[in-house]
Amino acid sequence: MAFLELDHVSKRFGGHVAVEGFCLSVAKGEFISFLGPSGCGKTTTLQMIAGFLDPSGGAIRLDGRDLARVRPARRGLGIVFQSYALFPHLTAAENIAFGLEMRGVPRAEREARVRDALAMVGLAGYGERHPRRMSGGQQQRVALARALVIRPDVLLLDEPLSNLDAKLREDMQIELRQIQRNLGTTTVLVTHDQTEAMALSDRIVVMSKGRIEQIGTPHETYERPASAFVSHFLGKTNEFPAEVRPNGSGRVLVAGSCRWPAPAGPSGAVTITVRPEKVAFADGTADGLAARIANRIFQGNHWLFQCETECGAALVVRQNNGERQPAEGEAVRLVWRAEDMGLRRGGEA
Amino acid sequence: MSRNGPLSLLFHAVFVVFMLAPIAVVCLVAFTPEGYLSLPVNGFSLRWFRALASYPEFIDAFWVSLWVGAASSFIALGFAIPAALAVARHQFPGREAISALFLSPLMIPHVVLGVAFLRFFTQIGISGTFPALLVAHVILVFPFALRLTLAAAVGMDRSVEMAAVSLGANGWTLFRRITLPLILPGVVSGWALAFIQSFDEVTMTVFLAAPGVETLPVRMFLYVQDNIDPLVTSVSACVIAITMIALVLLDRFYGLDRVLAGHSDRSS
Amino acid sequence: MTATAATTTAAPPAAAAASTSASAQRAPWALVLPALALFVAVLVVPLAMTVLLSFHNWGQYTGIEPVLVLKNWAEIWSDGYFLEMFVRTFRIAALATVLTALLGAPEAYILHRMRPPWKGLFLLVVLGPLLISVVARTLGWALLFGGENGVANKGLIALGLIDRPLPFMFTETGVVIALAHVMMPFMVLSVWAALQRLDPQIENAATSLGAGSLTVIGRIILPQIMPGILAGGIIVFSLSASAFATPAIIGGRRLKVASTLAYDEFLNTLNWPLGAAVAVLLLLAIVLIVVGSNALIERRYAEVFR
Secondary structure, rough: EEEEEEEEEEEEEEOEEEEEEEEEEEEOOOOEEEEEEOOOHHHHHHHHHHHOOOOEEEEEEEEEEOOOOOOHOOOOOOOOOOOOOOOOOHHHHHHHHHHHHOOOOOOHHHHHHHHHHHHHOOOOOOOOOHHHHHHHHHHHHHHHHHHHHOOEEEEEEEEOOOOOOHHHHHHHHHHHHHHHHHOOOOEEEEEOOHHHHHHHHOOOEEEEEOOOEEEEEEHHHHHOOOOHHHHHHHOOEEEEEEEEEOOOOEEEEEEEOEEOOOOOOOOOEEEEOHHHHHOOOEEEOOOOOOEEEEEEEEEEEEEEEEEEOOOOEEEEEEOOOOOOOOOOOOEEEEEEHHOOOOOEEEOOO | OOOHHHHHHHHHHHHHHHHHHHHHHHHHHHHHOOOOOOOOOOOOHHHHHHHHHHHHHHHHHHHHHHHHHHHHHHHHHHHHHHHHHHHHHHOOHHHHHHHHHHHHHHHHHHHEHHHHHHHHHOOOOOOHHHHHHHHHHHHHHHHHHHHHHHHHHHEEEHHHHHHHHHHHOOOHHHHHHHHHHHHHHHHHHHHHHHHHHHHHOOHHHHHHHHOOOHHHHHHHHHHHOOOOHHHHHHHHHHHHHHHHHHHHHHHEEEEEEEEHHHHHHHOO | HHHHHHHHHHHHHHHHHHOOOOOHHHHHHHHHHHHHHHHHHHHHHHHHHHHHOOOOEEEEOOEEEEEOOOOOHHHHHOOHHHHHHHHHHOOOOOHHHHHHHOOOOOOOHHHOOOOOHHHHHHHHHHHHHHHHHHHHHHHHHHHHHHOOHHHHHHHHEEEEEEOOOOOOOOOOHHHHHHHHHHHHHHHHHHHHHHHHHOOOOOOHHHHOOOOOOHHHHHHHHHHHHHHHHHHHHHHHHHHHHHHOHHHHHOOOOOOHHHHHHHHHHHHHHHHHHHHHHHHHHHHHHHHHHHHHHHHHHHHOOOOHOO
């Protein structure tokens, strides 16, 4: 049963369409990410859920109740902003207590809940600090505690980790996921960072130009991208022009000097997609795409190979597992399992 | 950045003398022991400061100035804060024209304001009263109150207010607990600048002054028109001293160039 | 109207985006309405009444007659006294403006090159007088100029710059000098703001290319601060043309300018309609000059203001 439901939501600013036909059902306790490049409409959608923008069309329902007539202050949503938006004139504890005060929670209970919230985000003892005297990570935790202490129906996170450095961001991702699992709060995260979306979410909504490209689990969207946009936005993908031809009784997929039995689906000009880490090297005699290593780049736990194949450039990622790797200039064959290969209608991507 | 050469420093010295000479000479003459104007001053005496006590007109005018300045700046802010928030945050038809109207007292010569207010207050029968003086000063200082408040409102992170709204704050609570504290530095310096403007104004006020509702600069001006004697220099010395103290305080707390930046576009 | 005003009133795009709901569209009006009502009632109406007043008739014994006549305007137009007075007003303003630019712009540059704490101290010394009562400052000049044995004359004779005392009191020279002093902070502030926008490395860049210090000032610095000097000039000119206390005290009763004449008509002669006409004419002249020169400067220096 849908807890938060967006039903054909759209938003136009003058003639510009920011969001179009947005349909999504979020289950209670689910962690959903809106993923896409800047300007794809993800933040606009979040602002409509929060009530800071009114949809031009469609409806947003929370637990069956239409939110259209509910003012932002009455929606009971917790929001963490990209800039954290802490109240600079209040201490950390006062920041967290603010929402409880607005709800008329008695002082004693308020203090207990603020203490618990500070402890939950690992800031016990920091209550009397002012935000300006705290590090970015600490401010981020205060903002999270402030949003969660009111026990919101839905937690909205607007690029909450984008202002942190890489190491801290990874730590916060793990912590955020842990807190969310413990509390079971339904959460919507807006991000342009695909690793963040994959690390945190139950399901990802990939958006582009105001439209939903794909909704699925991180694994689904990565392994079976529904569109060229999704496959490019979620990690790197090799693409090779190919053709499906009739061959006697059956059909065959041809790319360069390689042939595979064609799967059911499109005929004619197609594009083969395969992830760099799914490609293996075979020696010159094997049946595979002929290639030459142009560049070999060492990246610690893996090697990155830029190859020139008979069907264009390709990337190959190999684990640094101690095995011998081909050298620059070496001729190789690129091979992959049939089930790791995707097929899309049309020639060049 | 290269240093200033000796010629530059000579120019600078002459310039500083030019800027300070008239102020210094007023303060110097104020301490004369003579009963008349004399320069250079021989000796030192506080007789003319003591003499001030027997001229209640100056003391009264000082209090009128203080009250008009403080009250008109407060009232102007009461109107200017909501207007600044609207102009800073909303696009609405006529926004540019309304801002131009609000800043127009900067461009209108004060003598024109004086003439217009005198005519207006005479017509409605409150000419020469304290409320009339107060209302005129509210208009006079409004642009200064608006400018600094507007700068603070424009510079404010809107998501802070959105956060407060998402936590349940609304309307007056939002304003009192979040918005006002965040724009307070701008509001306070707006008040200070407005007060100084009101406290120093003479051209417009001279048209509206009447016995009992004369501000200090007007009383000084009218006195100087008749005769210049050490008494009026001792009044001026007091005014200069008060301004200096205010100046140093303002510089300490807010930075003088920031306050004066709001001052400098008077013609715009 | 200047560049600064334009930037402070430009709405942030986020604000515009957040105000799409119907209630949000009424909100700004509710917020500006009190101030708007105040301004219409206490500024627009009095100004309109003043314009109307300038068309009323006045007689020595009848006082103000609420009829519409062109008498006051015709008198100003035909009587050479008023032409002379307006010419004097704008001549004094122009000379004071030139004087502040010649002294204030170099001083701002010198201040700009100073190091702390001198920079802060002298900035306070130069800008501070702005906040000191105009009457007190002008009184200082009256004391310096005062009569044959004024300090200014004694000093100039001692320095060997002149051999006979110059008349300063009740002359245009005296008014221009005192006005330049009163307006100087506006010019320094305006040029200072332009200097703040300079790339601090620009002088080093020019020097590294072989420019001498005079070339640096003339070819690199001056063109960039010119908009600041002109903007300051407009401020100083408009304030000088409408100045009252300084010309009244230094110029005395005979050396009339527009402001002091309007004051006389209102509070001495009691010919309010004629005084109103003088005031309205002054307002029109200043608005035209300020708006016109602002537009010229903004067109000429469009790229510098961006």
